[in-house]
Amino acid sequence: MSGAEWATNVLGAVGGAAVGALALGAVVCRLNRNIADWVFARIWLSMSDEVDKSLKVYKRELFSSGLTGHVLEVGSGTGVNLKHYTDPQLGKDIESLTMLEPNERLYEKLEEGVNEASGTARFPIHTINDFFPSDAVATQQYDAIVFVLVLCSVKDLRETLHEAYRLLKPGGKLIFLEHVCPPRVSLKYLAALMISPLWTSYGDGCKLTRQTEEAIVEFDWHETEIERFTKAVPHHGLSLEWLANNIIMGQATK
Numbered sequence: 001m002s003g004a005e006w007a008t009n010v011l012g013a014v015g016g017a018a019v020g021a022l023a024l025g026a027v028v029c030r031l032n033r034n035i036a037d038w039v040f041a042r043i044w045l046s047m048s049d050e051v052d053k054s055l056k057v058y059k060r061e062l063f064s065s066g067l068t069g070h071v072l073e074v075g076s077g078t079g080v081n082l083k084h085y086t087d088p089q090l091g092k093d094i095e096s097l098t099m100l101e102p103n104e105r106l107y108e109k110l111e112e113g114v115n116e117a118s119g120t121a122r123f124p125i126h127t128i129n130d131f132f133p134s135d136a137v138a139t140q141q142y143d144a145i146v147f148v149l150v151l152c153s154v155k156d157l158r159e160t161l162h163e164a165y166r167l168l169k170p171g172g173k174l175i176f177l178e179h180v181c182p183p184r185v186s187l188k189y190l191a192a193l194m195i196s197p198l199w200t201s202y203g204d205g206c207k208l209t210r211q212t213e214e215a216i217v218e219f220d221w222h223e224t225e226i227e228r229f230t231k232a233v234p235h236h237g238l239s240l241e242w243l244a245n246n247i248i249m250g251q252a253t254k
C-alpha cells in the first residue's frame with residue numbers, strides 16, 4: 001500500500017468513526033431527555049455570552065420599547081437578558097419580571113444572576129423552573145411576554161403562541177427575536193435540511209426551518225412590527241451559526 005492510500009484509508013476510518021459517534025450521540029439525546037438537557041446546557045453555557053454579544057445592538061433596539069408593567073420572559077437560559085430589564089432606562093417602567101427556564105442546569109446559573117440583580121432592581125424578579133405553557137403562570141396576565149431564541153425550540157409553536165396571546169392583557173406586547181427558516185430556494189436551506197437531524201438532537205429540539213413569522217402573524221394582533229435581517233457570522237460564514245442567522249425581531253400588540 002502506498003503512503004497516499006494508507007493516509008486515505010486512515011482519514012476515511014477516522015471520518016467514519018466521527019460521523020458514527022455523532023449519530024449515536026444524537027440518538028442517545030433523542031431517547032434520554034436528561035442527557036439531552038445536559039448536552040445542551042454544556043453547549044449553551046459555553047456560547048450564550050458570545051451569542052448575546054453578537055446580538056447586542058439588536059437587543060438594545062428590541063428592549064427599548066414595550067417593557068412595561070408585568071413582564072414574562074420565556075426560556076431565559078442563563079439570564080443574559082437580565083441586564084436589559086434592570087437597565088435604568090430600558091426597564092424603568094417594569095413592575096415585575098418573571099423568568100421561566102426548564103433546563104435545571106441553566107436554571108442554576110439563571111438563579112445566580114437573579115439573586116445578584118435583585119439587590120439593585122427596583123422591581124421583584126421571580127424565577128420558575130418549568131416549561132411554557134406552565135400552570136405556574138397560567139392565571140396571570142402580562143403586559144409583555146418576551147421570547148429570545150426560544151420559539152425555534154418549543155415543542156408546539158402554535159400552542160405556545162396561543163398561550164402567550166391568551167396571557168397578554170389587551171394592549172400587551174409579544175416581544176421576540178428569533179432565528180427562522182432561510183429562503184426556501186437557497187443553498188443554506190438545503191444545508192439546514194441536511195444537518196437538521198443532528199442539530200435538533202444536540203440543540204434542545206431547535207428547528208432550523210421553522211416558519212415562526214408565519215405562525216405569529218396568524219393571531220388577531222392589533223398591530224405588528226417585524227424586522228428581518230441576516231446577522232453577520234464569524235469566520236466569513238464558515239461557522240455553523242450561518243445556518244441560524246436569518247433573524248426576525250419585533251413586537252406584536254394584542
Ligand SMILES: C[S@@+](CC[C@H](N)C(=O)[O-])C[C@H]1O[C@@H](n2cnc3c(N)ncnc32)[C@H](O)[C@@H]1O
Binds near residue numbers: 048077078102
Ligand atoms: C437557545 S436558548 C436561548 C436562551 C435565552 N433566551 C438566550 O437568549 O440566551 C433556548 C432556551 O429555551 C428554553 N426552552 C425550550 N423550550 C421551552 C419551553 N417550552 N418553555 C420554556 N423554555 C423553553 C431552553 O431550555 C433554553 O434555555
